[in-house]
Amino acid sequence: xxxxxxxxxxxxxxxxxxxxxxxxxxxxxxxxxxxxxxxxxxxxxxxxxxxxxxxxxxxxxxxxxxxxxxxxxxxxxxxxxxxxxxxxxxxxxxxxxxxxxxxxxxxxxxxxxxxxxxxxxxxxxxxxxxxxxxxxxxxxxxxxxxxxxxxxxxxxxxxxxxxxxxxxxxxxxxxxxxxxxxxxxxxxxxxxxxxxxxxxxxxxxxxxxxxxxxxxxxxxxxxxxxxxxxxxxxxxxxxxxxxxxxxxxxxxxxxxxxxxxxxxxxxxxxxxxxxxxxxxxxxxxxxxxxxxxxxxxxxxxxxxxxxxxxxxxxxxxxxxxxxxxxxxxxxxxxx
Amino acid sequence: xxxxxxxxxxxxxxxxxxxxxxxxxxxxxxxxxxxxxxxxxxxxxxxxxxxxxxxxxxxxxxxxxxxxxxxxxxxxxxxxxxxxxxxxxxxxxxxxxxxxxxxxxxxxxxxxxxxxxxxxxxxxxxxxxxxxxxxxxxxxxxxxxxxxxxxxxxxxxxxxxxxxxxxxxxxxxxxxxxxxxxxxxxxxxxxxxxxxxxxxxxxxxxxxxxxxxxxxxxxxxxxxxxxxxxxxxxxxxxxxxxxxxxxxxxxxxxxxxxxxxxxxxxxxxxxxxxxxxxxxxxxxxxxxxxxxxxxxxxxxxxxxxxxxxxxxx
Numbered sequence: 079x080x081x082x083x084x085x086x087x088x089x090x091x092x093x094x095x096x097x098x099x100x101x102x103x104x105x106x107x108x109x110x111x112x113x114x115x116x117x118x119x120x121x122x123x124x125x126x127x128x129x130x131x132x133x134x135x136x137x138x139x140x141x142x143x144x145x146x147x148x149x150x151x152x153x154x155x156x157x158x159x160x161x162x163x164x165x166x167x168x169x170x171x172x173x174x175x176x177x178x179x180x181x182x183x184x185x186x187x188x189x190x191x192x193x194x195x196x197x198x199x200x201x202x203x204x205x206x207x208x209x210x211x212x213x214x215x216x217x218x219x220x221x222x223x224x225x226x227x228x229x230x231x232x233x234x235x236x237x238x239x240x241x242x243x244x245x246x247x248x249x250x251x252x253x254x255x256x257x258x259x260x261x262x263x264x265x266x267x268x269x270x271x272x273x274x275x276x277x278x279x280x281x282x283x284x285x286x287x288x289x290x291x292x293x294x295x296x297x298x299x300x301x302x303x304x305x306x307x308x309x310x311x312x313x314x315x316x317x318x319x320x321x322x323x324x325x326x327x328x329x330x331x332x333x334x335x336x337x338x339x340x341x342x343x344x345x346x347x348x349x350x351x352x353x354x355x356x357x358x359x360x361x362x363x364x365x366x367x368x369x370x371x372x373x374x375x376x377x378x379x380x381x382x383x384x385x386x387x388x389x390x391x392x393x394x395x396x397x398x399x400x401x402x403x404x405x406x407x408x409x410x411x412x413x
Numbered sequence: 414x415x416x417x418x419x420x421x422x423x424x425x426x427x428x429x430x431x432x433x434x435x436x437x438x439x440x441x442x443x444x445x446x447x448x449x450x451x452x453x454x455x456x457x458x459x460x461x462x463x464x465x466x467x468x469x470x471x472x473x474x475x476x477x478x479x480x481x482x483x484x485x486x487x488x489x490x491x492x493x494x495x496x497x498x499x500x501x502x503x504x505x506x507x508x509x510x511x512x513x514x515x516x517x518x519x520x521x522x523x524x525x526x527x528x529x530x531x532x533x534x535x536x537x538x539x540x541x542x543x544x545x546x547x548x549x550x551x552x553x554x555x556x557x558x559x560x561x562x563x564x565x566x567x568x569x570x571x572x573x574x575x576x577x578x579x580x581x582x583x584x585x586x587x588x589x590x591x592x593x594x595x596x597x598x599x600x601x602x603x604x605x606x607x608x609x610x611x612x613x614x615x616x617x618x619x620x621x622x623x624x625x626x627x628x629x630x631x632x633x634x635x636x637x638x639x640x641x642x643x644x645x646x647x648x649x650x651x652x653x654x655x656x657x658x659x660x661x662x663x664x665x666x667x668x669x670x671x672x673x674x675x676x677x678x679x680x681x682x683x684x685x686x687x688x689x690x691x692x693x694x695x696x697x698x699x700x701x702x703x704x705x706x707x708x709x710x711x712x713x714x715x716x717x718x719x720x721x722x723x724x725x726x
Contacts, residue, residue, distance in 0.1 A: 096562040101574070108578035215710075219703035221654055223661050224677060224695030227684055235685050350569035354658055358681070369662065372577040384566075384574055391567045 086396055097388055098150050102143050105377055146381075155382030160374045165382035169364055173386065174257025175245060176352055176363030181258075182279050183287035183348055184341065191217075191291045192330075192337065195298025199333075200325050202303060210295055217292015222351050226285045226358045233281060240281050243360035250274050282359040286351050290344045297340045301333040308332075334405050342398030346391040451715045460707035467701050470520035480511035482518040482671045491687050504689040506679055512689065515671040516697055522672045523701065526583075527652040530590040531645045538595030539641060542602025543629050547610055556599070563593050569655055576664040583666055590655055594648050601640050609633050639716050646709035650702045657698045673698045 130136045134145060149155060155165035198210030234242030241247070245259055252259065252266045260279065263272035305311065306329050314324045353365035360366070364383050371379035452458070470477065479500065486509035494504040494512075503512040545556040563571070572589040579585045609615060610633065618632050659665045660674025668675065673694040680690035 092558075093561055093565050096558065097565050100562060104574065104578050109580065215703060215706055219650065219654075219699055219706050221657055221677075221695060221698045221702070223658060223674075224691070224698060227677065227681065227691045228695065231684055231688055231691070346567035347569070349567040350573070353570070353573065354662065357662070368573075372573070372664075375577075380574065380577065384570060387570055388566050392565055 083400055086399060090392055090396065093392065094389075095147070098147050098385070099143070101381055101384055102146050105381065106139065106142075150381075150385055153386075155385070156378040158371070158376055158379045160371070160376045160379065165378045168367060168379065169382055169386055172362055172364045172367055175361060176349075176356065176365055177390075178258045178260070179279065179283055179286060179356070179361060179363060180345070180348055180352060182260075182283035183352075184290065184345065185287075186283055187287035187290040187294055188341065190287075191294035192298050195295045196302050196325065196330055196333075198295070199299040199302025200306060200329070207299070210299060214292050214296040214299070217288050217290075217295060220288050220292070222285050222288055223354045223358060225288055226282070226355060229281055229285060230358070240277050242281065245275065245278050245362060246271070247274050247278075282355050282361055285359075286348060286355045289351065290341070290348055293344055294337065294340060298333060298337055301336040302329055305329045305332045331405070335402060338398055338401055338405065342395045345394045349387050349391055452711065454711065456707045457711035460704040460711065463700055463704035464708065467520045467524065467697070467704075470517045471524045474518050474521050478511075478514035478517050480514040482510060482514040483669060484511075485509050491683070491690075493687070494689050503693050504687070506676070506690050507683055507687075510671075512676075512693055515676055516673070516693060518671045519673040519676065519694065519697065520701075522666060522670055523653050523656060523698070526587060526590070526656045526666075527649045529587050530594060530652040530656075531649045533587060534591035534594035534648065535598050535641055535645055537591065538598025539602045539634070539637060541595065542599040543606050543634060543637075545599065546603035546606030547625070547629055547633065553603075556603075560596055560599060564596055566593070568593055568651075569658060572655060572659060573662070573664060576659060581664065581667055586656070586659065586666060589659070590652050594652065597644050597648070598641060601644060602637050605637050605640065606633055609636055643709060643713050643716060646705060646712055650705040650709065653698065653702050653705070 127136070134142060137145070153166050155169075157163060158165050158168055161168060194206075194210045194213065198204075198207040201207055230242045233239050250271050252262045252268055252271045255262050255265050259275035260272060263269075263275055302325075306325070311324060311328060314328050315321070319328075349365075352361075352363060353368055355361065356363045356365035357369050364386060368380065368383040368387075370376075371383065479502070486505070488509065489501065489505050490507055490509040492499075492501050492505040492509070495501050501511050501513070503516065505511055506515070541556050541560075545553045571592055575589040575592065576585055579589075606629075610628075615628060615632055618628050623631075656665060657672070657674035657677070660672045661678045663675075663678060665672055665674055676694035677691055677698075680687070680694070683690050
């Protein structure tokens, strides 16, 4: 297991190098000079040259790339053009917010989609199957930014049930331990703070997870249908196990491999979605930070956030690969 | 006494004379009905109707719109939907532009970009997949590495980065949206090519002296079209969503072109006061994408039952 993990980790290195090369090439193929973006319009050529030297933009390409890779390996992406502080600091400060949102979005998607998918898959062509199928199409076809606006209008506006922006109400403070406000509130033992954090999370997490919910629901349904027609299910039934036990313990367990793969793959789409959802809900994560960086052509900031998102996506899929083993002993990791 | 022959007998006689043709006609219509039957589901029919409406919008926009989609009229700004009681059926936006007209023109850009992206990424993906699967070796290794790198990025993130770096424009947008969409085509094309090139008909063609280009173009590629069609349909749905998302972020086509995503972006500042600005464009995106997904599902059910279980092509 450990050897396999190490092997997979090493295997991601070439991909990471190529990813940095691609990002770097894109930055430099782009038209426009970042140095001129950093100064006001009346800047003299000397001032521009000074800026260029200061940010290393006057070095040859290869030097810039090597510096970039060396820096990226230590998660040091330089100083933000716009904020004048290290990008890693900006990201570290906001990363937990994005991660918390993404984790809850995934949880909500799984909690809604898997039971619905199992019920639908166990009773094909029943009313619950039709309802589930409709919900699946609804989920995969829903533009999350529109849903965000509609829910803000309805749930936060008209009904006034939930807050529509930010991570917490002003004045409610909990000491930061994990960076997840819901967990920090539990650690601090503050029930009000926990409820407040949850209330702020609910809408953005549901919206962010809606596409994954749709896809997972469809995948769960089809893989349960597939599993339930297998011989071992008949064997389990024949030896007298209850229908519920056969479905949830045998059918679902074997369908889980597919379900987890899709969770891993769709996690990437969910991360991209966080750029939009964070912006709409004023969620202080790295997605909203990226969008600010894009507006200012803040290259170190853009590169840093893009790299962090990509690393997280690669890491999650690595985790999925490793998780397989604990779910499905038939998968041989040493191959 | 010819006049006394009952009409029914006459019909029967004529029918007897034309039996062969009628049988053929009946068989033909039965074949048609059999071919059409799987498409006559609620799912497929409603999808086709919705798409037909939006395609009509896209094709005939200049003749359908009640107003110039870019004409501002600040006197009429933020007019709620008037339905049949006034000129602005779905109301106006913050600068008094007619929402219905902008929606009709928006269909044009949404569908145009989606089709361009799907065709472009389809060609790139299929060609790379064919080369990868047919030649194998280092070429295959290189293409698979390239695929792995593009696949490592969260979708849309790469598109956002490209548009941000290279500036807004139709070409940049199409390339940005196609940059990861060629991958599913490439995977399927490669896998199918690997198995197809071992088939007897390919060996037969080779022994008859056909070159690589001819074998790939005439014997292998045509066999990939069905799966490409299914992948393309689903890719079109995600392309429309992605285009709308980029437009929403202000990274889509230049602002003077009305798009559904850009309309939603404008609407953000007026969520609480003018719901109609956000409801209708979003509904159009949702309905179009839903219809394409339903159509893709029907296509997969009817063309390729093997793919049915995988849930998503």
